Amino acid sequence: MQNLNTLDDWLAHCERLHPKNIDMGLERVRAVAQRMGLAFDCPVITVAGTNGKGSTCAMLEAILGQAGYRTAVYTSPHLVHFEERCRIRGEMVNAADLIACFARVEAARTQNGQDISLTYFEFTTLAILSLMAQSGLDVAILEVGLGGRLDAVNIIDADCAVITSIDLDHMEFLGPDRESIGREKAGILRTGKPAIVSDPVPPQSVLDRAADIGADLWRFGHDFNFSGDKLQWGWAGRGRRYAGLAYPALRGANQLINASGVLAALTALRDRLPVTAQAVRNGLGMVELPGRFQIIPGQPTLVLDVAHNPHSVAALAANLDAMGFYPCTHAVFGAMADKDLAPMLTRMGPLVDKWYFTDLPTPRAATGADLKGRWQVAQTRAEVTAGTFADPRQALQAAIEAADPADRIVVFGSFYTVGGILKDGVPRLSAQHLAS
Template sequence: MPTFPTLSPWLEYLETAHPVGIDMGLARIGKVKQALGLTFACPVFTVGGTNGKGSTCALLEAMLLAAGYKVGCHTSPHLLAFNERARINGEIASDEQLLPHFEAVESARCSFPEPVSLTYFEFTTLAIMHLFAASGLDAVILEVGLGGRLDAVNIIDTDCAVVTSIDIDHASYLGDTREKIGFEKAGIFRTGRPAICSDPVPPQSLIDHAQEIDADLWLFGRDFNYQGDKQQWSYGGRSLRRAALAYPALRGANQLLNAAAALAALEAMRERLPVSAQDMRRGLAAAELPGRFQVLPGQPAVVLDVAHNPHAAAVLGQNLDSMGYFPYTHVVFGAMQDKDIGGILKHLVDKVDHWYLSALPTARAAAPEVLEQKLLAAGFRTDADHSVQRFASPEQAYLEARKVARDNDRIVVFGSFYTVAGVIAQRKLERH
């Protein structure tokens, strides 16, 4: 049984330990969960959806922390360091905290006559859950990695499930229609437990599945809602009203939808985890999440957004329109080859003057030449004021954009997590 003194070699080992990166199904991970004796003594929130999962987790976490609860939050993927995937009380878990739980999972995996093979995500999710189970928490928040029904996170029977939005992404795994994807996302619902969906037009498959298993389905527009003006907003649920709420610290067009979903989850769970109106306000104001329409201070304006499917790109386009006037918009973009790149670009092609297309440090990435073909196919034309360039890395692309952009322009960095992570790393280098 291998064991390593630090986290880095563990992660390197896990990257090659299982024959394929994504291997849907709960049989293998379920066996190891049993061998670990993994259970939670506190309420668990499971959050799935195409977009908005990370934001909803961050808002839920911030409000529960403001109320004084001890909270564990597991999200993925990470931007700069693996440890970002595990937070306890708002703090990123240290290597020292994580290591014993990596060893526990490896030991459980190898306790069978034939050791159980786990993917990187399955193994690390179990390790983080095991850490949370040992940490005396009041609440646990688990973000679904991919889909829902067959995702590693779904080995836990959640106390409250949230599905944020349903759109086409990961079609080769989840299906190529909203109905097929809705069924996969609804797989996190449980009989008799709150099942919250904040998609304004949920697929019928999700509603049918909730009814079939007799989950307590909360639909946006029917069971909960929000209203807002420029200054403040209000939430209305089944029996809870919250008026004069400040806007969430997370910026962007969809954040009220995500905040309403988080408040519906808290309303549904308030007998076990009461949160006062004041703590809700404090939590909404304190929530943080890098790379979700994150506007950095200074000039030129820099926007970071991990929008990597057409639905998220449409929201990013709306958010850019609401920012006001900039003479030129410079965009650093890199994406995975299995994404609907044409569908992503069509929402932004008329909002961008200069494109800086980037390769990414993974074999799954689309080559800059491919991105350029898709951009031209989407209708982008170069002239004296419009250009396309290709780069070997997001860092190089960003440095070139910085060189060209004037103070009153804006630079938008979007696409894969790798694109945004590369630019965050470059900015850190510049500061030190």
């Protein structure tokens, strides 16, 4: 243990502890949490869902921060640096603070020689929750990593649960259909506590679970809704309305659904965490979240999006459609091999003129060559080209060299794909290239 001096040392230690990367269940992580005396003395908002979790957490954090509350948010995975997974009062945590909490988890895990094996996610979750719990917070925002019922964050009882859009992903762990997946997500609901369901067409299993345990169900289209035009939008829910709101700073039509769930959660918690209309306006106007339909200034237009399942790729395609005409769209794509790749490639097919398939630095990833092979099976447009690359950076550089200033480049897929672009700063076209 004396060699665990840096955050990287601790993360490598976490990767060696358990035979599985994912081992669903709360018994082990709860036992270590009890040894640590882990508890929160502030309201906790837990967010689950297939897509929209990160955006929902970011908007909650931004609005509550603008209202003057001491916030902390835990999200995963990270794009570039592990420390991105936790922000306290709007600032990314530093490695030194995390290291102390990793040591605390290890001491509890090995207490009295009775070792408890934890996965990487379970160990790191406990360390981050420990840091949050000792930070003098007014509110904690927790994003579920996978599913909900058996996810490590679910050892903490939510004072308000938010379930965003539900679709098919991680089916080997969560079940073969939306009803099964919804049942897992609904595991974060608690008796008598607000249950915000922002999916417009939720699985019946979610509604049944809320009824079975007596949760206070807030359902999109029933208990809250939004309306709007091209210039502004409004929200109405139980006992509260907001009118004349500017669109959230996060781009994409789906963000209004996420924002509606956020406002429902804040309305449900207004007795404990009152927020003003101005805090709502400021928070929505200032919220930032890298890698979610993120448009990088410059030419050609560059879009970064961590869309990595059919539902999120469909949202990305709709958002790209709404951007208007571009002479040529170049797409850099890398993804995990266990994803449902065919519908993702099919949905993006009509929009993309040149593909750049990339390897990723993890054994779970499909190779660029494999992605290209899967794309070729369904390819019907003879004029479309494709190449393979060793990493996202090389793929993007090739796209930049091939693109005209009026073109569009889209980087999408795994967090590794977008993170591989962001980690060293986004490369831009040279003045010489632009001049040509």
